[in-house]
Amino acid sequence: MIPMVGVISVNHWPRSRSFRLWIPLFIVWILLLPLAILTLPLFLVVCLIARVNPLEAIATFWAILSGCRDTHIEINNRDALVLIRIL
Amino acid sequence: MNEHRRQILEMLSAGKITADEAERLIAALEKSDAPASVGGASAPAKKAKYLRVLVDAEDGGDPHQGPVKVNIRVPMQLLRAGVRLAGLIPAQARDHVNQALHEKGIPFDINQIRPENLEDLVDQLNELTIDVDVNNKNGYGDEKVKVRVFCE
Numbered sequence: 001m002i003p004m005v006g007v008i009s010v011n012h013w014p015r016s017r018s019f020r021l022w023i024p025l026f027i028v029w030i031l032l033l034p035l036a037i038l039t040l041p042l043f044l045v046v047c048l049i050a051r052v053n054p055l056e057a058i059a060t061f062w063a064i065l066s067g068c069r070d071t072h073i074e075i076n077n078r079d080a081l082v083l084i085r086i087l
Numbered sequence: 088m089n090e091h092r093r094q095i096l097e098m099l100s101a102g103k104i105t106a107d108e109a110e111r112l113i114a115a116l117e118k119s120d121a122p123a124s125v126g127g128a129s130a131p132a133k134k135a136k137y138l139r140v141l142v143d144a145e146d147g148g149d150p151h152q153g154p155v156k157v158n159i160r161v162p163m164q165l166l167r168a169g170v171r172l173a174g175l176i177p178a179q180a181r182d183h184v185n186q187a188l189h190e191k192g193i194p195f196d197i198n199q200i201r202p203e204n205l206e207d208l209v210d211q212l213n214e215l216t217i218d219v220d221v222n223n224k225n226g227y228g229d230e231k232v233k234v235r236v237f238c239e
Contacts, residue, residue: 050177051177052175052177056174056175057175059171060168060171060172060174060175063164063167063168063171064165064168064169064172066164066168067162067164067165067166067167067168067169068162068165069162069164070136070137070160070162071160071161071162071165072158072159072160073158073159073160074156074157074158074159075155075156075157075158076155076156076157076158077153077154077155077156078146078153078154079153
């Protein structure tokens with residue numbers, strides 16, 4: 001299943017200068033869907049030129065998108081804590 | 088495991104080892120056998136779900152830098168998809184990639200990354216653990232960096 005929510009959190013020390021941004025990715029996917037449909041013919045042409053199976057390419061792209069789910073990146077130093085999570 | 092036990096007994100009867108040594112060897116055999124028997128012989132190996140990268144850097148007293156901690160968790164599914172993506176790279180592009188890798192001194196052939204080898208590759212990653220400890224001296228003291236890469 002593709003990720004539905006992304007979280008970007010930045011905590012500066014002291015903690016009063018902090019923010020947490022929840023990105024509803026499902027809305028992004030819905031908005032990108034018409035664009036994806038519009039660019040589909042171009043994508044097929046590119047696949048034909050590159051001699052790549054378009055179905056395999058779509059499946060791989062989908063697998064990458066699905067694989068991003070549960071990714072967690074946390075960087076913490078003296079000044080700030082940056083957290084990126086894909087849920 | 089019975090075969091190992093028999094070998095120990097044969098060594099004992101041949102006088103190659105003493106009774107004490109034989110006892111210790113059998114005890115060691117039983118110990119190594121214990122974890123497998125707890126899970127059951129037919130229990131499948133637990134598959135790792137994530138690749139973890141932990142970096143713990145101490146500043147060594149440098150007032151401008153400070154300690155840095157990095158904690159990254161990448162799902163194995165993403166690695167699988169990445170390997171599949173490598174299979175989609177056109178042949179000409181692969182040659183360019185191979186050439187660039189060789190120029191950088193990395194003797195790796197990207198053509199070897201194939202979807203059919205994917206599961207073997209990921210299974211091998213399950214047992215991967217890389218620990219790197221670096222000690223550098225800077226103007227303020229010892230700078231220590233610990234990097235840990237493992238699967239969980």
